[in-house]
Amino acid sequence: MGETTHHRRPWTVAAATAMAVGVIVGGIVGPLGSGTAWAQASGPGERPSVDHGVAADHSWTAPDHTVTAAPSELLDDALADAASGTGDTAPVNDRTAVRVATWRVDGEGKPDIDTTTTTVAAAPAAIAAAQEVPGVLAVAVDARTELLADVTEERSRVLPLTAVSGAEQNTTVDPLTGYQWDMASLAVDAAATTTRGAGVTVAVIDSGVDGTHPELAGRVLPGIDYVDPANAGATAGWADQNGHGTHVGGVVAAARGNDVGIAGEADKVTILPLRVLDANGAGYISDAASAVVAAVDRGAGVINLSLGSPTSSSVLANAMAYAQSRGVLVVAASGNGRSYGSPTSYPAAYPSVLAVASIGPAGAVSPFSTAGSYVDLAAPGEQILSTVPGGYQFMSGTSMAAPHVTAAAALWLSIHPGALGTAAGAVLTSTARDAGPAGRDNDYGFGVLTLASIPVSGAPGAVSSTLSMVVDRSVVTAGGQAIVLAIGRRSDGSAPAGQLVTITTVTRGVTSTRVVTLDGNGMAAAPVPIPATTQISASWSLSVATMPVVVFSSPALKVKRSKAAVKVTLKQAQGQLVRLQQKKDGRWVVAAKAKAKRATLSTRWHTAPGTYRVAVSSVPGQVGLVTSSWRVR
Structure with missing residues (x-):
């Protein structure tokens, strides 16, 4: 049948479709010559928010159609792709080796890949055998492509390690x-x-x-x-x-x-x-x-x-x-x-x-x-x-x-x-420098790479600078988004206006990232998806802040207000610290607090005239969730 190799995959990749294609390298070789600095691009255009959060696909656990397809069909598809240039760069013939890949689940629920190298004539039998492997998810005929390179005389010129001389x-x-x-x-x-x-x-x-x-x-x-x-x-x-x-x-x-x-x-x-x-x-x-x-x-x-x-x-x-x-x-x-x-x-x-x-x-x-x-x-x-x-x-x-x-x-x-x-x-x-038409375009994307986000050693305020976060529960939308407020200060207390802050959330293993710019007060707000237990971190060139936050889907947190009292009910509350905060001299201070020891917390606090809000956090000293404020007269 041919030579078989076996590779264990430590992760559950999805089942392959009918054919795995080859690889083209994106390098070509050009002439020698000295360069000059590029011309500065035009002013920045509008850029959409950047969100690189993409969930992993776990559909690999179900066998795909290649497990039951006729072996000749899979092979014919591969030969057609090869002849058209989609797969190999030259048509496959009977003397060309064919690699058949088998994707299966092992006894521990992990994917394995077996590859069998054979001839075109023997390939249908190899495919049929692969389709009978216990736990098979997919069978693929691997294809190859070649390096995208302009192999010119200049490519052969190597400046040797021992002969760097003259100009x-x-x-x-x-x-x-x-x-x-x-x-x-x-x-x-x-x-x-x-x-x-x-x-x-x-x-x-x-x-x-x-x-x-x-x-x-x-x-x-x-x-x-x-x-x-x-x-x-x-x-x-x-x-x-x-x-x-x-x-x-x-x-x-x-x-x-x-x-x-x-x-x-x-x-x-x-x-x-x-x-x-x-x-x-x-x-x-x-x-x-x-x-x-x-x-x-x-x-x-x-x-x-x-x-x-x-x-x-x-x-x-x-x-x-x-x-x-x-x-x-x-x-x-x-x-x-x-x-x-x-x-x-x-x-x-x-x-x-x-x-x-x-x-x-x-x-x-x-x-x-x-x-x-x-x-x-x-x-x-x-x-x-x-x-x-x-x-x-x-x-x-x-x-x-x-x-x-x-x-x-x-x-x-x-x-x-x-x-x-x-x-x-x-x-x-x-932080890319806009080039081409204003805003994102198909040639430059969001712009030309800059290192503006990489601070030079000894940058002002690079020591003992702080970055904190508040999740505002009062603006949670039906889609499960809330506002994260990033607050930055340099060591001298100044607000780093214009500083970029990256806010990253990890929810159920899915990562999402947004970048915001601090205003003249050193603050910026960004909507983030937080439908369940979420790890939120923020980072900038001067500091990093991380905050584990538990966000409850409505109506987990209920606040019922009256003229002289407030009743707070919190579900999924075990371990959470609930605080009634009152605004005094421009600062929020704790007027009352309670820690949930069970799944549901219900408490009632009296309120004197003033401005209040309710804050919930799993970490003392941090505001995980806050309600909108209200005034008692």
């Missing part, structure tokens, strides 16, 4: 930085003086990352090699026979100030290499999905996917949903198909993914960069000099644009310990 020695520290127009345009030197990405793990799902390169040595973890599983152990995922993955890794994390080569954007991050592409830049979509799940489970805060396919796959879509449900940011190249009519590229087009287009040194969208309604940001992607095994190389593509955004997210996360990667994505889209 290439532009500086005495990191001598090739003079060629890095991308880092200069982003003002990375200023932003990187903070934490430089320390404490953040970035997963690079690509052709491997060379952990022996002097620019990356000591910061590349043992990963996973899906192309050659025999490459295991401490250097798994390091074998990069193409160079693309190491190039991406260098944009993110090449060492700064080491007197060698270039400088990366976030050089203190740790790289998790997950190799899914071979020497030709080709790979299987099932491996890419496996790598996303592995990256999440191994603690990555940001995942970079400088690859794509014109065909959507439920396997990959659910891997994206899994990452989103865990608060991990996925950044993907938008695609290099502009000259082909900008076909939609996946995973970039999935709603939970931050899709990145490319710009050149002049700030204009690159001639190859795919346009689409799913584009979120644009970043430098032309003539990008970065690391490859044995030296350095210029490459161009949305593949090169994506890691600039990935690194920016890592910088933000490193100064917000405990914050979610998805929050970083929302901040970056909100």
